[in-house]
Amino acid sequence: MKSPLLTVSGLQMRFGGLLAVDGIEFQVNPGEIFAIIGPNGAGKTTVFNCVSGFYRPTAGEIRLDARAITGQPGHRIARAGIVRTFQNIRLFRTMTAVENLLVAQHAQLDTNWFSGLFMLPRFRRAERDALERAAYWLEKVGLREYANREAGNLAYGQQRRLEIARCMITQPRLLLLDEPAAGLNPQETHELDLLIRELRDQHDVAVLLIEHDMSLVMEISDRILVMEYGRPIGIGTPAEVRSNPRVIKAYLGEE
Amino acid sequence: MKSLKTACMAALLTAVLTLPLLGAHLVVNGLSTTLVVNLWPVGIAVLLVFVAQLLDLKARLGAITQALPTVSLSSASFSRHIRLWLAVVLVAALIFPFVASRGAVDVATYALTYVMLGLGLNIVVGFAGLLDLGYVAFYAVGAYSYALLSQYFGLSFWVCLPIGGLFAATFGILLGFPVLRLRGDYLAIVTLGFGEIIRLVLNNWDSLTHGPDGINGIARPTVFGLELNRRASPGGTTLHEFFGIPFDSLYAVIALYLIALLLVILTLFIINRLVRMPVGRAWEALREDEIACRSLGLNPTLIKLSAFALGACFAGLAGAFYASRLGTITPESFTFIESAVVLAIVVLGGMGSQIGVILAALLLTVLPELARSFSEYRMLIFGLVMVLMMIWRPQGLMPATRPRLELPTAEEAHQ
Amino acid sequence: MNDLLPVLAQQVINGLSLGSIYALIAIGYTMVYGIIGMINFAHGEIYMIGAYVGVVTITALGAASGAMPLALVLSGALIIAVVVTAAYGWTVERVAYRPLRGSPRLVPLISAIGMSIFLQNYVQLGQGARDISVPPLLPGNLFEIDVEGFPVSLSLTRALIIFATLALMIALTLYISRSRMGRACRACSQDMGMANLLGIDTNRVISFTFVVGAILAAVGGVLIGLSIGKINPFIGFVAGIKAFTAAVLGGIGSIPGAMLGGVLLGLTETFASAFLPTEYKDVVAFGLLVLILLFRPTGLLGTPDVEKV
Numbered sequence: 003m004k005s006p007l008l009t010v011s012g013l014q015m016r017f018g019g020l021l022a023v024d025g026i027e028f029q030v031n032p033g034e035i036f037a038i039i040g041p042n043g044a045g046k047t048t049v050f051n052c053v054s055g056f057y058r059p060t061a062g063e064i065r066l067d068a069r070a071i072t073g074q075p076g077h078r079i080a081r082a083g084i085v086r087t088f089q090n091i092r093l094f095r096t097m098t099a100v101e102n103l104l105v106a107q108h109a110q111l112d113t114n115w116f117s118g119l120f121m122l123p124r125f126r127r128a129e130r131d132a133l134e135r136a137a138y139w140l141e142k143v144g145l146r147e148y149a150n151r152e153a154g155n156l157a158y159g160q161q162r163r164l165e166i167a168r169c170m171i172t173q174p175r176l177l178l179l180d181e182p183a184a185g186l187n188p189q190e191t192h193e194l195d196l197l198i199r200e201l202r203d204q205h206d207v208a209v210l211l212i213e214h215d216m217s218l219v220m221e222i223s224d225r226i227l228v229m230e231y232g233r234p235i236g237i238g239t240p241a242e243v244r245s246n247p248r249v250i251k252a253y254l255g256e257e
Numbered sequence: 258m259k260s261l262k263t264a265c266m267a268a269l270l271t272a273v274l275t276l277p278l279l280g281a282h283l284v285v286n287g288l289s290t291t292l293v294v295n296l297w298p299v300g301i302a303v304l305l306v307f308v309a310q311l312l313d314l315k316a317r318l319g320a321i322t323q324a325l326p327t328v329s330l331s332s333a334s335f336s337r338h339i340r341l342w343l344a345v346v347l348v349a350a351l352i353f354p355f356v357a358s359r360g361a362v363d364v365a366t367y368a369l370t371y372v373m374l375g376l377g378l379n380i381v382v383g384f385a386g387l388l389d390l391g392y393v394a395f396y397a398v399g400a401y402s403y404a405l406l407s408q409y410f411g412l413s414f415w416v417c418l419p420i421g422g423l424f425a426a427t428f429g430i431l432l433g434f435p436v437l438r439l440r441g442d443y444l445a446i447v448t449l450g451f452g453e454i455i456r457l458v459l460n461n462w463d464s465l466t467h468g469p470d471g472i473n474g475i476a477r478p479t480v481f482g483l484e485l486n487r488r489a490s491p492g493g494t495t496l497h498e499f500f501g502i503p504f505d506s507l508y509a510v511i512a513l514y515l516i517a518l519l520l521v522i523l524t525l526f527i528i529n530r531l532v533r534m535p536v537g538r539a540w541e542a543l544r545e546d547e548i549a550c551r552s553l554g555l556n557p558t559l560i561k562l563s564a565f566a567l568g569a570c571f572a573g574l575a576g577a578f579y580a581s582r583l584g585t586i587t588p589e590s591f592t593f594i595e596s597a598v599v600l601a602i603v604v605l606g607g608m609g610s611q612i613g614v615i616l617a618a619l620l621l622t623v624l625p626e627l628a629r630s631f632s633e634y635r636m637l638i639f640g641l642v643m644v645l646m647m648i649w650r651p652q653g654l655m656p657a658t659r660p661r662l663e664l665p666t667a668e669e670a671h672q
Numbered sequence: 673m674n675d676l677l678p679v680l681a682q683q684v685i686n687g688l689s690l691g692s693i694y695a696l697i698a699i700g701y702t703m704v705y706g707i708i709g710m711i712n713f714a715h716g717e718i719y720m721i722g723a724y725v726g727v728v729t730i731t732a733l734g735a736a737s738g739a740m741p742l743a744l745v746l747s748g749a750l751i752i753a754v755v756v757t758a759a760y761g762w763t764v765e766r767v768a769y770r771p772l773r774g775s776p777r778l779v780p781l782i783s784a785i786g787m788s789i790f791l792q793n794y795v796q797l798g799q800g801a802r803d804i805s806v807p808p809l810l811p812g813n814l815f816e817i818d819v820e821g822f823p824v825s826l827s828l829t830r831a832l833i834i835f836a837t838l839a840l841m842i843a844l845t846l847y848i849s850r851s852r853m854g855r856a857c858r859a860c861s862q863d864m865g866m867a868n869l870l871g872i873d874t875n876r877v878i879s880f881t882f883v884v885g886a887i888l889a890a891v892g893g894v895l896i897g898l899s900i901g902k903i904n905p906f907i908g909f910v911a912g913i914k915a916f917t918a919a920v921l922g923g924i925g926s927i928p929g930a931m932l933g934g935v936l937l938g939l940t941e942t943f944a945s946a947f948l949p950t951e952y953k954d955v956v957a958f959g960l961l962v963l964i965l966l967f968r969p970t971g972l973l974g975t976p977d978v979e980k981v
Contacts, residue, residue: 054552080554092549094542100664104535105542109554111535118534119527125534137664149664172553273759277728277752278721279798290805292731298798388778390785435966441777442711446916447965450958453913457958461951593909597789604782637793643786648771651779 013062023232040229046212055079083175095154103136139167159190179211264310271306322649354511368622369517375602375618377571383609385564386544388445391452395425395569397591399576404472414478425573426566433565460588471587485509607653678822689830691938692837696892697915698930700885706861706925713784716912717791722893726753753890761886796905806897917961923974
């Protein structure tokens with residue numbers, strides 16, 4: 003049994019009097035695709051915000067490997083290897099696609115001012131490598147020919163893919179996708195399905211995703227956590243979740 | 258006739274607004290205050306507003322301003338000739354002090370100080386999107402660093418210049434560290450508060466700064482170790498003695514101009530490199546979406562701090578130069594108005610646009626000098642310009658075009 | 673230290689009257705911020721304009737009839753100052769801010785800074801940059817008592833400031849909580865878009881907040897002129913920052929907060945100037961502003977807002 007990559011235990015998030023998330027427990031194993039589903043307002047994005055360091059949970063613990071990362075600032079968590087996309091895509095809209103990928107590599111680049119000011123070979127090499135990596139990822143998500151286009155001018159599906167590429171270029175260990183299929187047509191959803199599998203298989207990344215598209219979730223996920231009113235009501239493989247009576251009643255039953 | 262009705266209403270409103278302030282002038286005679294009524298300004302204002310409203314001048318002017326071409330510095334034809342253009346401008350700038358009148362050189366030196374301040378603040382406001390209303394504080398730190406180090410320790414300008422820059426940058430870091438996590442408008446107010454605090458401290462710390470009297474007799478810069486004064490200081494040599502030519506105070510004016518030019522070129526060089534470096538990209542990314550930056554592992558505080566400290570550093574350099582040029586400084590030179598003038602330069606030039614900022618700095622400093630009667634209305638017009646620019650052309654006269662790093666297309670890459 | 677008590681008592685009185693002025697100005701900042709989320713940087717100049725219009729009116733009335741009853745001169749000055757200053761508040765919003773609805777946050781702020789510079793220099797152009805002395809309309813004290821051998825007094829002007837502020841605050845609170853316009857204001861500060869959808873004329877509500885802010889600032893301006901005895905075109909800048917400090921201290925967006933913040937700041941400042949060199953009085957106020965924004969940006973009565981990711 004491999005040790006889990008991400009361990010969330012007893013997670014609770016309270017906003018004033020509102021208990022948005024309570025008693026959330028799950029683990030994501032290396033190489034696993036793990037989905038969180040639940041009706042709107044169930045607290046899924048709040049869990050994401052806690053894991054990615056945008057909220058400081060009011061109780062509970064989050065570990066990456068064996069290291070507690072609870073309540074650390076977002077940029078430190080990102081550097082530790084957890085990066086995310088956003089429900090309402092957050093690209094740098096006036097920067098080009100390739101620049102978006104360069105900014106994402108900031109942590110890995112030569113940011114020494116001296117070598118940059120005098121254009122030392124070390125700096126040039128770092129910049130060239132960064133461009134090459136950017137080209138690689140643009141190719142991967144099918145945006146190579148849009149490299150110099152402003153991100154805000156890309157089509158919606160392209161923006162979603164660019165956002166994923168921007169995450170992947172930071173070489174994360176855990177990728178958080180917040181409703182990646184929202185607004186995509188069936189063809190694009192299918193491509194997304196393939197892309198996520200490919201990332202997992204070839205780039206050694208575990209995926210934690212929130213998604214409303216049930217067919218995508220059921221097909222792609224290794225395990226699923228179902229939430230309702232901020233609490234977990236079921237966890238397991240797609241088959242287990244599908245046959246869980248509480249889940250059927252609360253969520254799938256309404257369809 | 259809706260427009261006629263609006264125009265009449267606007268004219269009436271103008272009359273109400275201007276009557277007590279422009280129409281009735283308070284005159285103090287000893288202990289008593291009397292009113293002198295002069296309706297001319299009111300009449301003119303009312304007429305102006307009436308006509309402007311009737312012709313819908315605001316919309317028309319607005320349309321014209323918006324229709325002004327966007328000068329794109331990354332356009333192909335421009336970038337092809339950019340080296341040529343730069344060379345021409347540089348040569349002209351170098352020849353200028355030897356052919357122009359003494360007064361003109363003096364004004365140009367003054368303007369170059371503002372170019373430097375504008376470029377420095379542009380990093381903070383234009384690139385990093387942080388509204389700093391206390392920018393003048395760093396200018397003051399640079400000026401007082403030089404003045405005090407020179408007075409108390411006899412350090413030379415060229416030693417103090419980097420020290421002044423470093424001091425100002427250190428101040429920027431000390432101040433920036435706690436405040437940079439504040440939201441934009443709060444940041445603006447806090448920096449304003451800090452700027453005022455620094456000025457008040459300079460004004461009241463008599464034992465160190467001589468309070469409101471300021472510091473006099475600050476040494477001029479030297480040129481390769483040669484002094485620019487009529488008489489050499491003990492152990493020093495003056496320029497004219499060294500070359501065996503008669504003394505002319507014009508030499509000092511020219512030397513100061515050239516030093517200012519050198520500083521501006523240095524500033525431009527550094528900034529132009531920085532915007533092509535990861536930190537430059539990070540500034541823009543941060544301005545656009547701080548949350549996305551954090552999610553990718555960029556530390557927003559550190560990145561903002563770099564912009565803040567760098568901007569402060571250039572203000573410090575400009576301050577040290579200012580002190581050495583005038584030879585005397587007082588806290589009164591570092592009021593909020595000064596920050597506002599530099600901000601007006603950045604806003605007019607176009608936030609993030611360096612050529613725009615340079616032109617705006619020249620425009621806003623040289624114009625009041627050329628037309629003396631204009632200088633009375635200088636700040637009035639600055640204020641108006643800021644409002645109108647925000648309404649018509651918030652991106653500035655020459656909007657920023659950051660050099661884009663282009664990825665060659667697949668075909669180009671294969672060639 | 674048997675002279676400490678009278679000093680304290682006198683400082684409390686002075687602090688209350690100064691704080692009342694801050695509170696009057698702070699309301700303008702806080703209401704505008706509560707509704708459109710912008711710092712109306714030019715509000716300090718509005719207050720300064722109120723002071724000037726007040727002095728012009730007092731001088732005009734005094735010259736016109738020599739021996740007009742005092743109450744008439746005073747109420748005339750207040751009324752005209754309020755009307756003209758309200759017109760300024762309305763015009764400033766209409767000209768410099770309304771075209772910028774929906775722009776990024778810093779755009780209206782820069783416009784406001786421009787407006788502030790413009791108004792300051794405009795008044796300077798019309799009235800000169802020098803101090804203008806204000807005729808002492810209300811000399812004398814409301815009371816003067818003896819505390820352990822030292823006099824403690826409340827001047828008539830100061831009393832007027834405190835009572836006028838109190839009355840205006842009560843009236844404003846009632847108006848905001850009872851009237852139709854007050855309800856619309858509260859709706860807009862909750863959710864401007866929704867209020868608009870529900871048929872509230874949001875532009876009118878915004879204009880209303882600027883007018884109310886200007887009215888209170890005008891009263892403050894006229895009264896401070898009487899109290900200090902001189903005005904100049906630069907009084908708006910510092911008073912503006914201090915009133916903003918008061919608004920932030922109380923919790924920006926909160927009307928009771930502005931009152932509380934104003935009084936607290938007034939007291940802090942008078943006590944500071946009683947025990948520190950007076951030159952550092954402004955440093956104390958600015959330092960307080962910086963500290964609050966750093967450590968408790970929601971102020972005393974404000975509510976924290978959660979960052980939306």
